[in-house]
Amino acid sequence: MSHVFPRHTKSELPVIAAGDGCYLIDSNGKKYLDGSGGAAVSCLGHSDSDVTAAITRQLENVAFAHTGFFTSEAAETLADLLVENAPSGIERVYFVSGGSEAVEAALKLARQFYIEIGEPQRHRLIARRQSYHGNTLGALAAGGNEWRRRPFSPLMIETSHIAPCYEYRDRMEGETPVDYGLRVANELEEEILRLGPETVMAFIAEPVVGATAGAVPSVEGYFKRIREICDKYGVLLILDEVMCGMGRTGTLFASEQDGIAPDIVTIAKGLGAGYQPVGAMLCTSKIYSAIENGSGFFQHGHTYVGHPVACAASLAVVRALLDRNLIERVREKGERLSDALHTAFGQHPHVGDIRGRGLFRGIELVEDRTTKRPFSPAQGVNKRVKAAAFDAGLICYPMGGTIDGVNGDHVLLAPPFIIEDGQIDELVGKLDKALSAI
Numbered sequence: 001m002s003h004v005f006p007r008h009t010k011s012e013l014p015v016i017a018a019g020d021g022c023y024l025i026d027s028n029g030k031k032y033l034d035g036s037g038g039a040a041v042s043c044l045g046h047s048d049s050d051v052t053a054a055i056t057r058q059l060e061n062v063a064f065a066h067t068g069f070f071t072s073e074a075a076e077t078l079a080d081l082l083v084e085n086a087p088s089g090i091e092r093v094y095f096v097s098g099g100s101e102a103v104e105a106a107l108k109l110a111r112q113f114y115i116e117i118g119e120p121q122r123h124r125l126i127a128r129r130q131s132y133h134g135n136t137l138g139a140l141a142a143g144g145n146e147w148r149r150r151p152f153s154p155l156m157i158e159t160s161h162i163a164p165c166y167e168y169r170d171r172m173e174g175e176t177p178v179d180y181g182l183r184v185a186n187e188l189e190e191e192i193l194r195l196g197p198e199t200v201m202a203f204i205a206e207p208v209v210g211a212t213a214g215a216v217p218s219v220e221g222y223f224k225r226i227r228e229i230c231d232k233y234g235v236l237l238i239l240d241e242v243m244c245g246m247g248r249t250g251t252l253f254a255s256e257q258d259g260i261a262p263d264i265v266t267i268a269k270g271l272g273a274g275y276q277p278v279g280a281m282l283c284t285s286k287i288y289s290a291i292e293n294g295s296g297f298f299q300h301g302h303t304y305v306g307h308p309v310a311c312a313a314s315l316a317v318v319r320a321l322l323d324r325n326l327i328e329r330v331r332e333k334g335e336r337l338s339d340a341l342h343t344a345f346g347q348h349p350h351v352g353d354i355r356g357r358g359l360f361r362g363i364e365l366v367e368d369r370t371t372k373r374p375f376s377p378a379q380g381v382n383k384r385v386k387a388a389a390f391d392a393g394l395i396c397y398p399m400g401g402t403i404d405g406v407n408g409d410h411v412l413l414a415p416p417f418i419i420e421d422g423q424i425d426e427l428v429g430k431l432d433k434a435l436s437a438i
């Protein structure tokens with residue numbers, strides 16, 4: 001009997017034995033093409049020798065030194081590199097151990113910023129329905145997925161949720177994409193006014209929604225209007241790029257494609273590429289200065305913030321992304337993947353939408369393509385796709401509740417950036433096989 005507390009008590013999992021490029025291999029020798037990088041993590045595949053060497057070098061020098069006493073060369077160099085390539089205004093990096101921690105740090109920094117500048121009444125948070133920001137209580141409260149939130153809602157901070165920017169479902173007939181984007185972005189202004197602008201601290205959103213909606217980018221102009229509204233009312237814009245950042249959508253920071261810069265941005269997953277558990281919260285010089293010139297102390301911290309081994313691994317990952325032209329490759333292979341998905345599923349009776357950017361793609365499954373009617377949740381379509389794909393030797397990331405937390409199914413694809421054309425064909429072929437099987 002296992003003593004590990006697993007995610008699902010009734011599942012029997014194979015044991016992972018090895019990783020090789022885009023493949024994972026279990027202890028029975030079965031090979032799986034990693035079509036989703038787990039959950040959009042493994043951007044460099046599973047056997048990157050540069051990252052492994054960087055980790056080994058760091059361990060040979062020093063494994064850990066608490067950031068209450070020391071900084072490290074790995075953290076300093078990584079912060080320099082990230083800031084050099086970050087959206088304009090971003091100047092400081094706070095390293096943590098994952099995405100939820102990055103979001104928690106972002107929420108607390110937003111709150112402390114307003115205390116430091118003498119606006120302590122600002123504490124309200126606005127987010128979007130159908131978003132995911134993590135599983136710790138602050139991040140879970142920010143997230144807009146009803147199913148995830150419901151059991152823990154009595155423990156959560158109060159958060160307002162406005163509409164997502166979800167063109168496939170919500171753009172009205174006759175409405176242009178730009179008009180649709182403005183309509184839903186304006187919900188932010190309405191909510192700020194309803195709450196009282198002087199009480200609102202921040203708005204948080206994923207530039208491309210990942211886990212809960214399946215690679216949903218916003219329409220043109222949406223985030224520009226969001227930025228405008230935040231500026232008008234002095235509300236901080238927090239962009240959660242934990243899943244869509246670090247090159248995944250074809251630019252190092254996803255928001256570059258929306259033509260805006262955040263006040264705070266969170267990254268994780270692809271930052272460590274799975275070689276180390278790591279995340280980061282980046283902020284502007286304006287926010288940092290408020291702390292520096294105020295209390296001089298961010299009232300936050302965990303034992304492992306700025307862990308030298310995590311930073312050394314991440315430094316090797318970010319260098320690989322930049323020096324090996326991997327982000328350019330994401331754009332090229334992303335188009336190849338999108339074309340292959342459209343060829344295979346463009347006319348599929350149960351594929352309603354194919355979407356995404358770069359190597360971050362989603363397909364939404366429907367019972368009826370014409371009316372967009374979803375499958376009944378009781379059919380468990382997403383779970384069955386996951387199992388059938390795994391059987392066929394493909395790891396993908398299907399999820400239910402796409403539309404409202406209960407209804408809808410999608411499959412998220414986020415393969416390693418090193419994927420080859422033949423492996424894209426293998427991915428789409430195996431997914432086709434899985435869809436046919438169910």
Ligand code: PLP
Nearest residue numbers: 098099100132133134240242243
């Ligand atoms: N934010 C986003 C956008 C995510 O997709 C996730 C995880 O999927 C998180 C935050 C939480 O990250 P972690 O699971 O590393 O805590």
